[in-house]
Amino acid sequence: MKTKLFTVAIVSCFVVALVFFACGPKGPETIKIGINAPLTGDIPKVGEGTKFAAQMWLEDINAAGGIEVGGKKYQVELVIEDNESKAESAVKANTKLITEDDVLAIVGPQSSKQAVPAGGKANELGTPMVSPWSTNPTTTKDRPFVFRGCFLDPFQGPVIAKFAKKEFGFTKAAVLYDVASDYPKGLAEFFKAAWEDLNGPGSVVAYESFTTKDADFSAQLTKINNSGAEFLFTPQYYNEVALIVQQAHQLGWDKPIVGSDSWGSAETVKLCGKDCYGLFFSTHYAAAGAKGATKEF
Structure with a gap:
């Protein structure tokens, strides 16, 4: 992709x-x-x-x-x-x-x-x-x-929010993001705004952050676990996704985890393994809908 x-x-x-x-x-x-x-x-x-x-x-x-x-x-x-x-x-x-x-x-x-x-x-x-x-x-x-050559986060954030609402009927979301990086910080903000437009103020029941190169997310994930959130949105890169998902599962999280276009790397599954099976993320490209030169490629 x-x-x-x-x-x-x-x-x-x-x-x-x-x-x-x-x-x-x-x-x-x-x-x-x-x-x-x-x-x-x-x-x-x-x-x-x-x-x-x-x-x-x-x-x-x-x-x-x-x-x-x-x-x-x-x-x-x-x-x-x-x-x-x-x-x-x-x-x-x-x-x-x-x-x-x-x-x-x-x-x-x-x-x-x-x-x-x-x-x-x-x-x-x-x-x-x-x-x-x-x-x-x-x-x-x-x-x-x-x-x-891609869409914008003001578009991506609402799309992810609408997907979680329509697909699962959820009303309470949690977010975990890197506050020191432009991409996850910006997308987390756009998602939060879109989610609260759909479900009302306070419907993002946990909004937790960390800093680039952090490897232990247990404190943030514990708060998320105790927040009553029905799913977790984390717009991070492949090197962080595996750590977050695996640590969440180790702490007993068994609810959906949703990602963004930054998950779209073969390395995500390679590093995350079965912990990432069945999860969801947004993307710029889907082979099933390819046409013309894209289909040929």
């Missing part, structure tokens, strides 16, 4: 970049595209998938003899930078890609924690950037050079 989304983003980024390229002065024979990805740090599997998708796309481009602009074929070169899953490193990566590597456009970062600040730098330096799946509105807000 994430590979498909990244491929869509890189094509979108290239189309945007070519507008600037075609309208500008005569450029180099090779077009450089920057990739800002988390190859190391908290979510290296995201970076691994990013690199794979970018290289897969480049193979298709090379097989076609390059990209045609104004009747002329240009070779494409990828310049890949590791943002280490850190906001400050993502900004440095964009700065290097633009000022030293002279890329035409940038794909990534993916997660909002890196995409929000990196997008600011790309916009400041006037270079198109597309984030494949940063759903936080701040990433692109008032930034004409920054784009995304």
